[in-house]
Amino acid sequence: MMTDNLIIGGGVYGAAVAFELTGRGAGAHLIEASHIGAGASAGPGKRGVRASGRDPREIPLIRQSRKIWPSLHERLRVAPLFEQSGHVMLIERAEDMAEAEARAALQSTMGIPTEMVYGDAVRDYEPEVCDQVCAAMICPGDGVADHTATTKAYAAAARAAGAVVEEDVSAARLVCQGSLATGVECADGHHYPVTGNLFVLANAGVSALVGGHVDLPVWNNAFQVLLSTPLDDVPIRHLVGHAHRTLSLKSEPGNRIMISGGYQGRWDYERQTGQTVASEIAANVADAVAVFPSLEGIEIEVADAGHLEAVSIDRVPVIDRLPGLDNVYFATGWSGHGWAIAPAIAALLAAWALDGVAPAELAPLAMSRFTA
Missing domain, CATH: 3.30.9.10 (D-Amino Acid Oxidase, subunit A, domain 2)
Known part of the structure; x- marks a missing residue:
C-alpha cells in the first residue's frame, strides 16, 4: 500500500530520501522553499567525496556510501557522477x-x-x-562528484518513480496531535497533511522547524x-x-x-x-x-x-527521530562534510521510517550523545 511521506527540503538529502522511499514502494511528497538543489546543495564546482579525516562515527557511513557512489548514476539513469581522484x-x-x-x-x-x-x-x-x-x-578511494547534477538526478528519479516534488513552498510550522505530526503549515498559509512520516531535512532550516520540540546544539555558517x-x-x-x-x-x-x-x-x-x-x-x-x-x-x-550550512557543536551530523513525535525524522548539522555520506544516510532513513527499526549505523549520531 502506498504511504504518503512528506519531506521538507529539496537538497541532496531530501531528494535522495524521496528516491529511496519510492524505490521501496512508498509514496513521497517533497516540498522545497526555493528550487531543487538550492541551499547547501548549490554553489560552484564539485564536492569532495571524502572518507579521509572523518570522525570515526562517520566511517561506517562513508564506507557504505563508497559502495553506492561509483554506480549511483546507473540507478538514477544519468551520466556518471563520481570521479575517483584520491x-x-x-x-x-x-x-x-x-x-x-x-x-x-x-x-x-x-x-x-x-x-x-x-x-x-x-x-x-x-x-x-x-x-x-x-x-x-x-x-x-576518495574523489569528487557534481553536487548540483547529483541532487537534480535524485529528484528526477524520485519523480519518475511517482514522487511529488514541489518548489517555492516554504514550510513554517509542524502541526502535531498527540505523538504524531499531522501536517505542515507553510508561510503562505497552505496546509500539507502528513499521513505517513515526516522528514525534516532542510539543513540550515531544521533547527527553526523542530525548535519547539528539541534544542539542537547547531548553528548556521556561510562557508x-x-x-x-x-x-x-x-x-x-x-x-x-x-x-x-x-x-x-x-x-x-x-x-x-x-x-x-x-x-x-x-x-x-x-x-x-x-x-x-x-x-x-x-x-x-x-x-x-x-x-x-x-x-x-x-x-x-x-x-x-x-549558501548556509548547519554546523553541530562536535562537527558531526545530528540524525534522530524527533522526541515526542513517533513519525518525524530529522537530520542536520552536516558541518561542511555531509555530502559524501548522503547516499548511505538517505537509504538508512527511509528504511528506519518504513521498517520501524533504528539503524545501528545512525545511533552514534543521535541526540542522546549530548545527554548525561
Whole structure:
C-alpha cells in the first residue's frame, strides 16, 4: 500500500530520501522553499567525496556510501557522477605527524585503505608542493562528484518513480496531535497533511522547524568557496586537504581550481543572502599559495558565500527521530562534510521510517550523545 511521506527540503538529502522511499514502494511528497538543489546543495564546482579525516562515527557511513557512489548514476539513469581522484592530506609540521599516523592506521582498520608517505615520496603524488611539506596521508578511494547534477538526478528519479516534488513552498510550522505530526503549515498559509512520516531535512532550516520540540546544539555558517580563473597549468592532481591550514583544493573543469576549507562569509538574514569577506578570501588564497607556490598571482573568478550550512557543536551530523513525535525524522548539522555520506544516510532513513527499526549505523549520531 502506498504511504504518503512528506519531506521538507529539496537538497541532496531530501531528494535522495524521496528516491529511496519510492524505490521501496512508498509514496513521497517533497516540498522545497526555493528550487531543487538550492541551499547547501548549490554553489560552484564539485564536492569532495571524502572518507579521509572523518570522525570515526562517520566511517561506517562513508564506507557504505563508497559502495553506492561509483554506480549511483546507473540507478538514477544519468551520466556518471563520481570521479575517483584520491585524497592527499598534506603535513608541514612535525607536531601533526603522530595524529596523522594514528588516523591512517584507524581508517585502514575500519575499512578505508590509507597510507602515510614521507619526504620526497609526497612529490610522487603532488609534485608542486612547497619544501615545508614533509609527509602526507593518502586515501586513494576518495574523489569528487557534481553536487548540483547529483541532487537534480535524485529528484528526477524520485519523480519518475511517482514522487511529488514541489518548489517555492516554504514550510513554517509542524502541526502535531498527540505523538504524531499531522501536517505542515507553510508561510503562505497552505496546509500539507502528513499521513505517513515526516522528514525534516532542510539543513540550515531544521533547527527553526523542530525548535519547539528539541534544542539542537547547531548553528548556521556561510562557508566560502573560491573558483579561480583558468590557469595555464593546474598544479593540483588530487583532492587535497591540509593537516593544520584551513584549506581544501581540487581541480575543476576549464583548468580552474577550487579553494575552500572553512573560511567564512557573512550572512544577511534579512535579505537571505551571503556575502564574501575580503580578508577571508585573501587568507584562503594565501594558504593555497603557501602550499603550492606556483599559484602565486592566481586570480579569483568566483567568490561565493551564498549558501548556509548547519554546523553541530562536535562537527558531526545530528540524525534522530524527533522526541515526542513517533513519525518525524530529522537530520542536520552536516558541518561542511555531509555530502559524501548522503547516499548511505538517505537509504538508512527511509528504511528506519518504513521498517520501524533504528539503524545501528545512525545511533552514534543521535541526540542522546549530548545527554548525561
